[in-house]
Amino acid sequence: DAGVTQSPTHLIKTRGQHVTLRCSPISGHKSVSWYQQVLGQGPQFIFQYYEKEERGRGNFPDRFSARQFPNYSSELNVNALLLGDSALYLCASSQGPGQTFYGYTFGSGTRLTVV
Amino acid sequence: AQRVTQPEKLLSVFKGAPVELKCNYSYSGSPELFWYVQYSRQRLQLLLRHISRESIKGFTADLNKGETSFHLKKPFAQEEDSAMYYCALGTYKYIFGTGTRLKVLA
Numbered sequence: 001d002a003g004v005t006q007s008p009t010h011l012i013k014t015r016g017q018h019v020t021l022r023c024s025p026i027s028g029h030k031s032v033s034w035y036q037q038v039l040g041q042g043p044q045f046i047f048q049y050y051e052k053e054e055r056g057r058g059n060f061p062d063r064f065s066a067r068q069f070p071n072y073s074s075e076l077n078v079n080a081l082l083l084g085d086s087a088l089y090l091c092a093s094s095q096g097p098g099q100t101f102y103g104y105t106f107g108s109g110t111r112l113t114v115v
Numbered sequence: 116a117q118r119v120t121q122p123e124k125l126l127s128v129f130k131g132a133p134v135e136l137k138c139n140y141s142y143s144g145s146p147e148l149f150w151y152v153q154y155s156r157q158r159l160q161l162l163l164r165h166i167s168r169e170s171i172k173g174f175t176a177d178l179n180k181g182e183t184s185f186h187l188k189k190p191f192a193q194e195e196d197s198a199m200y201y202c203a204l205g206t207y208k209y210i211f212g213t214g215t216r217l218k219v220l221a
Contacts, residue, residue: 033208042201042211043159056208090159103149103161
């Protein structure tokens with residue numbers, strides 16, 4: 001089992017551009033969550049998807065969007081990038097929403113730098 | 116408002132000394148609390164969950180609803196315990212604290 005895989009690992013974008021980050025959950029996991037981790041802070045919740053439907057959204061602007069595909073992989077899209085979007089973006093997978101007993105399995109993240 | 120507070124950014128202890136990483140939370144319902152750990156160059160991974168009352172790598176954490184705390188403890192620190200530790204509150208989503216970096220000195 002490859003675990004949660006994220007791509008790309010690193011990315012440099014210019015202000016105003018658009019970016020797409022990708023995540024493949026652990027086989028058998030149907031829920032994917034996205035977190036943003038700014039340097040020196042804990043991860044902040046952005047989205048959760050389960051069975052291709054949005055189940056939760058954090059306090060992020062509409063420039064952030066996501067979707068989940070039939071194979072349960074997911075994309076996070078960020079439009080009109082700002083310098084403040086520079087962060088490590090983490091994907092976490094679980095068998096279903098609210099799988100608090102087993103916790104979530106995190107990927108290694110995508111490091112986004114906006115210049 | 117739901118919140119997790121980890122008051123220490125850095126905690127340095129000597130090998131063999133006891134360790135306590137503090138976590139306080141704010142939540143109106145019955146909390147579900149976790150400790151996650153991130154070793155150098157590794158991904159964030161689950162260490163403990165309060166619901167299972169387990170001991171992992173010698174670490175334990177007790178939920179104290181009266182003090183709204185979920186402190187992480189280990190009686191004898193090891194050098195390999197050096198890592199970033201995050202306390203998290205949550206159900207379908209996590210609210211993470213800002214983390215505490217634990218350095219265990221030889």
